[in-house]
Amino acid sequence: MIREIIKGCQHRHRQSQKKLYKMFYAYGMSITLRYADSRDQAAQTLNDAFMKVFTNIDQYDINRPFKPWLRRIIINTAINHFHRHANEPQEERLxxxxxxxxxxxxxxxxxxxxxxxxxxxxxxxxxxxxxxxxxxxxxxxxxxxxxxxxxxxxxxxxxxxxxxxxxxxxxxxxx
CATH class of the missing domain: 1.10.10.10 (Winged helix-like DNA-binding domain superfamily/Winged helix DNA-binding domain)
Structure with a gap:
């Protein structure tokens, strides 16, 4: 089933993209929440990560597990978000x-x-x-x-x- 969804994503089928997004949304949020300041920021980071997934899905090797590939994209997106906001003033609340x-x-x-x-x-x-x-x-x-x-x-x-x-x-x- 996952292979079919991924193949659909590779052909840019919106329904397949929607299925993949729904299938891995909770998993992705569990990762981005650890890096974000808020739930909204975590959702934005996850959406950015899924955009990268859909843009680069052709680079995914269908013979390898999907979850580690997705995880790496999500973590890299969270790191990119960190770099973009690193120079913003931060208060030391603690x-x-x-x-x-x-x-x-x-x-x-x-x-x-x-x-x-x-x-x-x-x-x-x-x-x-x-x-x-x-x-x-x-x-x-x-x-x-x-x-x-x-x-x-x-x-x-x-x-x-x-x-x-x-x-x-x-x-x-x-x-």
Missing amino acids: EAARNAVSTSETITSGINYAEIIDMVQELSPAYRTVFNLHVIEGFKHKEIAEMLDISVGTSKSNLSKAKHNLQAILEKNFI
Whole structure:
């Protein structure tokens, strides 16, 4: 079934594109939400990614799994979005929370997926992007540095700060 839909997309059939979009929308949103500031921004990033998919579907090898190919396009689109907005002024919302909270208690309450995404979205774009690429996607710091055009040291520093800020957010929200 997926092969038929992809072949239809390769022939630019709108119905096939619509089917593919609906089939992978939730999967794509689960990725873009981790990188975006908001649900609207995640949806925009996902729509941009699907435009790239439909534009470049002829490059997809039908003999390989589709999901990893799609995932890579979605992640690259999120990184492109990060680059476009990297120079916009960002406020450090968590600085006060980070300095105000100093507890070593372990948080054991159940946290659902939506709450985790909300907390990750509170991170600055630079911290959030490195956190997602390293922790969620499994990229090495050298790879992240190349993708984001930053140094390996900056990647490591951003990850450390992201983890520290997430800990502060967890403590603020669940203690």
